[in-house]
Amino acid sequence: MTTAQTRELDVQPTPLALLLLGREADPRSERGVECPGDLPSPSDPDLVERARAAKEKLGDKVFVLGHHYQRDEVIQFADVTGDSFKLARDAAARPQAEYIVFCGVHFMAESADILTGDGQKVVLPDLAAGCSMADMATAEQVAECWDVLTEAGVAEQVVPVSYMNSSADIKAFTGKHGGTICTSSNARRALDWAFEQGEKVLFLPDQHLGRNTAVRDMGMSLEDCVVYNPHKPNGGLTADELRAAKMILWRGHCSVHGRFSLDSVDDVRERIPGVNVLVHPECRHEVVAAADYVGSTEYIIKTLEAAPAGSKWAIGTELNLVRRLANRFASEGKEIVFLDKTVCFCSTMNRIDLPHLVWALESLAEGNLVNRIEVDKETEAFAKLALERMLALP
């Protein structure tokens, strides 16, 4: 993002954000795999033309998916844009596309592999594009948690509900234990369904979406929720606390949405009188409680589409999307600013840049299948079960 662009949105670049954007500057989120080929230089003036030519050569054999939070330089080559679940379904609806190039993060590519046909191969242009939230719940940690619930005598009453933003292993765990997947659009319906099946919910991995849905949408109290911390013995909870709780929230969060604070809301209301605060439910509970509107990225886009000319909006979600929406609606007289004063990208999503996309497309055009994301059959079967339960939600 250029200085002019950040000024447009009334935000300040921070050294931390810029550090995170540097390739290999955030080794803790690396999946330990380097791209095996020669990446084109980011300064190659022909990158756009090279991507266009490779895509044209592949024709209907390739289908490029672009998540809402991707950079503009990548989004321009997407055949469709959307959230992770919509994109996975779009890919499944294009069986003629042998290669699905997913410009998103690792768990999204896994979901696409689960939902697409056997003949379709999913490619993630940079294997280091993980999701810090999904990484906060590993299969081993969740299996250990289930043992703790069993010891406390509550496992039989618990239905797991896992957010789409989780690894294939966690989705498979959920399917195996009678649970469902949810998105930020249908979390309420998923929880209603889960409480018809059992008395308690284990919500993975985003504590904020779980808490916000239970308290804001379903009228539970904050005391009905406990937080299971996988880094503490027994999750940091006593058996009595587990027995009393309705919502057992996994201690995970999104590092992007977790940055917004009550101060961000107070500050923007002071700076822009009459502003509407619209935030994603992955934000902290106090931010959601102070906002005027709360909803998924699709809800955010639809709300801004329907907003009257002259209205003012502060948006609490990823900056690439907010910047695109600000540009898109400026001509309609809608003023859209980023909720926080500092830059807030999804640093792992930003690893998918034009050089990686060019490299992936050119490799495929030359007949080399690179960076394939493939979920093993057993994991896929149980994960699919959990996803099918979501699709069957009333």
Ligand code: SF4
């Ligand atoms: S925005 Fe948050 S939840 Fe989404 S991919 Fe990035 S870290 Fe994960």
